[in-house]
Amino acid sequence: MRRPGVNDKGSAGAPLPARMPSFSTVALFGATAIVAQVLLLRECLVVVTGNELFIAVFFGCWFLGIAVGAAIGSAWQVRRERLVLLVPAFLLLQAVLLPVLIISLRDVRSRWDLPARELVPFFPLLRMAIEHLCPFSFLTGLTFPMLCRLVAAVEPTMRRAGGRAIGLVYAVESLGSLFGGAAVTFVFAVYCQPLTGAWVLGVLTALNLVWFLTSAGDRPARMSPVAAAVFVGFLVIAASPMRPAVERWSAALRHRAYGTGFEWLAERHTPYQHLALARLDEQYSLLSNGQFVESFPDPYAISQRVHVMMSQCDPARRTANRVLLIGGGESGALRSLLLYPALRIDYVEIDPQVLELVRPYLEEPDQRALENPRVRIFHEDARRFVQRRLAEHGDEKREAGGGRQVGKGEKQGAPDGRYDAVLCNVPDPSTAALNRFYTRDFFEQVRRLLGESGVLVTSINSGVNYFDRELLDYIGSVHEALVQSFGHVLATPGTRAFLFATARDDALTSDIEKLIARFDRRSISDPFFSPLYFHTAYETDQLQLVNRSLHRSLGSTRPNSDLEPVTYLYHLRLWNRFSGARSQRFFALVERYDWRWVMAACALLLAARMVTGRRWPMTSDRAAYRHAAVALLLTGVAGMVASIVLLLLFQNFHGYLYRDVGLLVALFMAGLTLGGLLASRIGRSEKRALLRSIGVCALAFGAFFLVLGILVTCHRAGWLPGKIVGHVGFFYGAMVAAGVLTGAQFPFVGRLAVACGRDLGRAGGALECLDHLGACLGAFLTGIVLIPVSGIAATLGVFTAIEVLAGLSLLRAALATMDEKR
Template identity: 30%
Template sequence: MKKRIIFALILLGFSSMSSQIVLARELFTVFYGNELSLGFTLAGWLFWIGFGSWGIGRLRASGITHKITVFSLAQILLSLILPLSILAVRFIPRAFRFVPGEIIGFIPMGIITFVLLFPVCILSGFLFVLGCEIYKGNSDQARQIGNVYILEAIGATLGGLFTSLYLIRVFSPLHIMWLLGALNLLSGGLLLAGRKILLFSTAATLSGYIFLLVSGGVGFINRYSLNKQWRGFEVLASENSVYGNVVVTKREDLYSLFVNGLYDFTVPDELTAERSAHFPLLEHSFPKSALLIGGGVSGQLGEVLKHPVEKVDYVELDPLVVDMAKKYLPANEPLSDSRVTVITNMDGRRFVRTTAEKYDVVMMSLPEPYTAQLNRFYTLEFFTLVKNLLKERGIFSFCLRSGPNYLSEEQVSLYAGLKAALEKVFPEVKVTPGESNYFLASKQKGVLSLDWRILMEKLKKRNIQARYMREYYLSNELSLERVDSFEKRLARAQAQGAINRDFHPVAYYYDMALWASQFGRAFGRIFGAVTPVGIYFGALAIYLLLALPVFFKAIRRKIPSLGVLTCVATTGFAEITFQIITLLSYQALYGYVYYKLGIILTSYMIGLIAGGWLITKRLNQDTNHSLFIKTQAAICVYPLVLPLLFWVFSGLKGNFSFWLGANVIFPFLPIIAGFIGGFQFPLANSIYLKSIKSDVGHSAGLTYGLDLFGSCLGAALTLVILAPIVGILQVCILVAGLNLIGLFLLIEERRRK
């Protein structure tokens, strides 16, 4: 029976991590995939698991008579909920009448996310606490909790790696959840030995799962649910790669491509294709070489080839986008042109940093900086990298969408910050007014012109036929009055706005404010009201609130080991923050390399397992409190070292330092943070169990719940507010201060005993 319990606990971690990855990706296909939607997903996941362990598990687990039977029945229930959760996500648009690709408000987004994640996460949290009750590997209660914590972490590590690197490449999300459900049915059945009726029912259900999987029934359900999700469109294909979900739809003669549920482009769309190519290329007197980052399959590449270019490099991160475009979209002959080199599985920023090529024109056709991943293409540091690969009189361009005659305050803030960053790098910068605002930057002064007459003259000399790049349109859009008015408004905002940087990614916060303003001016004002000064005062208020027990004896008496419990919560906040800022910094410095990000997440779990295993084997009640204080001190120091490390590697030059940072330092840096967190959790349970003589379920539920509640707050606040508004350095200092308060409480607690 012990081996079956160990398998069940490892499977719990595997199922939790795997389903988190799959559900997060599915939710991205429904919601506008900015940092707010990711924050909601992470926060909802951590909150409900925390509630399941703290609220339900802590209060109910110890009172259950037949614990193993209840554990197995909970696994069986989880096996049913997992595939149903995918179907629920896909039927959201139909239930709420959302149009595919529509931007959904953050209030319905938050409600829907929290409701959808509730059943899976509640059960996962409850199963962890109940698992601590049924695991009898050691008579010592603290070691019992520590061992379960390690087993669950092993499962989570395996689940994260296997799902990210294999399952999502081979199977649809519904098939993955179906397989997880079958595994949980198998585990539940193994634990029901001796209960014949329940065992027979479980075996029959598992047989049904396998039959539907083998017979193609799951595939039919998958196709049916996709068609319902994309109602009004003919779904030509929906496939997953390690980078995301790509859907190609058809409506009449128009073909559209959606990436992670968000509209990317439609073909044919001659207006966008012409403008994106001709504006930057006409600014150059004689472009021979060009680099296109994204957008090549949307028609832009064909327009680029109308110019006298001899070489075009087209970089696309996800090869699935190119493959599906070739298979389903019309007019993709430019991809086969002898002048074109298509580079896939390569992050655009990484290519810009590492290539030895030089270009006359660099065109970036990526979505707006609505996520931290995209934001790194709009920073001062990236603009500097682009300038270094431009030839003399070289030109760089990108485009943002707006209204033809109106810019909101949120748009002005975003545009002004990006223009200010460009002007720090390039001697000459111009932005076109209109529905699409093209940012043009030149390596030399006197190259750029927004005079439509000059642009038309070059177009005629090159004998280029264009439908929308014509005098009829440009004479109005680029009139002197419109250009002058637009430039003056941006100039006024630039004096107050912050410059977008790698370690201070303010642009994606501005973009979130712009997104929120679409659902009411009040929402935009809420984002606009958050300032660095307000954050610092808020942090000070939280510090003072947490320090209150030092001055009020009644609080200390009411909550035993308050210092330890506070540190568990602040460590949860810190650990998720460390993960986020390490991922943000890695992407900024080395580009988006999916398997390396998987290694970063896995290395954290390896550290967690190692720390938990080491302390679980050496728990000693006489020295636990002293060790806990030292561990908390390490959590205070670690965030102060991180920004120094980021700064050092951002300034290093040369291939060896690049290789060292990308392949050794950053991927395995989280092992340290994971080790500290894994080391602290069993210690906290040992101290708490000694202080109140509690049972295993109560202690495990309380500490695990506090850890996850802290992580919930850390994920939401760091992603959405702290990192973009105050920057990574200040976030690290704030986190160090938060944990310093916990250390202060611990020392005071020890002194008074």
């Protein structure tokens, strides 16, 4: 029996689906978008070797596709009988497209001849994002205005108040995104490979569309066999031996970029990263997110590295009894460290699956080193470990923390719980996750954890004989942070410079004979190392050149810090070398950005608006709608800025964004849902009241940025209000609050559009376009310009000013509308 429907003019028209299948389709539409977003992001990070600078490009292209699709969808006038068919067709196309895009991403490096060991240049990276993200997000934007029209036709109350349909679809879509984000975090990221998640999502989408089509009447039901066929196809792949076979085939496509000769032994998606282990001849290589991390066995190189790092620990002062090793212990560093008599080692590795993956392939001495009673292994973020040890300072009985595997010898070492040396054995600060171990904030925490003559040792890629401006800034930002934290820093020459830092002025030496005597005094017998290597590591002329160049840059180079991660900017410069001349002009413009210009412009615009408000009140329907549309665009920008800032701060403080990105995005979507529902149901629908509501939302967003900026500044200064920023619950609540402020704006502007005489479908698509265009701009600006150049605190200040300007302008327009009525 066919279900009667209502067309745009209110007369009987084409059949419509039932209410529940329609709303379940909207919710699944939102879940599909967020699951696809996270799965594609994780695959892209493997392609770009974990470089989070790509996140800005990713979100920018994702929201650009949605904006273009929404613009076309709002202008596309679709008849009711075709609408009920097009929506399922687009959703089925998305379900099929997702696994195709994942497989294509795995083959992109070999297909485009991009060597696996090199950075992806900027323009190929942009092309990759456009080709692999925009098709899916375009369909998302194209479908949204059609769902608005569909819900307005299905829901009787929406036909009487069409403006609320936009807010309702927005809220239900965000609710689906919430469940999708939770599914990615707690199910797909833990138990499933990305392709398995895509198959499962396809099964759910096709099954829901079968229900949707059969409830819509005879004609739409004719399409249900197509959805049923897709459902069966995805189910067969997901539940049969075809699934692991397709996974192995697609993984082989990714491995082609590394050349021939590699035997790929194991591959895992952990909550923290994508791990892979390969063998070439007798050499094993461990990869994290596509980036080579360690190669083993390589006893000569590992021994040289360890003994150079330990060379500044003077046994005469007993500064080599207790060592903290951050990273790299799985490749042989522990075996070399255990040659030092009476040395106690705490080894921190956040991901337990790293050792599980490599342990069967380690040489027997390295396996024994992992079981040595002088070694304790902690599986937690190294920065969290340092903070925990500082909190437990002086209480050795409480140091059996969360990740410890080996618990022998707890009371050995320095009596006050301090370390004699901290060896930071991590790759270069080329990503946000790694940059955390090269900031002034981390160095200051380590200094408090070291003993009186304790030494911090880290390293960074360098030049042998020459420092140009780009390389000097890159290394100098870390050197400056070390000098400000410790006071005394010594750098070694070579393609990889070791940086030794201590608070004691006589603790560091470059005297080669003294270093050789110090090594001999320890009576260490290592067949893979000769103390004569110190002549190479500390070559006098080159060492003086390096340290002289770095000391000359003191004061002129900005120190790297959590709130001002300038190494991002300097890494952008180095990345620029791989990008060709076309991008050099762009990055030159990026470096010229000054946040004070934006603040001054906002002040001038606000003053001009207040002065000219009476002469040009902007009270017409067109002016009011445009005013609100600009506010929505700015809200899209602000929502993305808030999200990226909170994600980066979360990673800085907790170190496992890869695991929790789905949950954090889901909490943002929960806020969008709550804000959308509240704004759809509260307030009057007359123009003046809606303008006032939109203005209040903008001011509230400005207050959010202001409070967040104050809290992170207090945290940096060590003041009491800033302590809340270090808690996980703060980030969960802040993401929800940012989502509420972002989500509340959209329904208010949608209701205002209808109150100003705009068509429902056109308005929904146009506003969806503006919202995501703003998010696109926010992603590019935040990740590539604002945070690298100005830092987090200045970025928050800029958007405080922008949102206050928008809010006061809207309140001025609402006041003018009220004066006009009087």
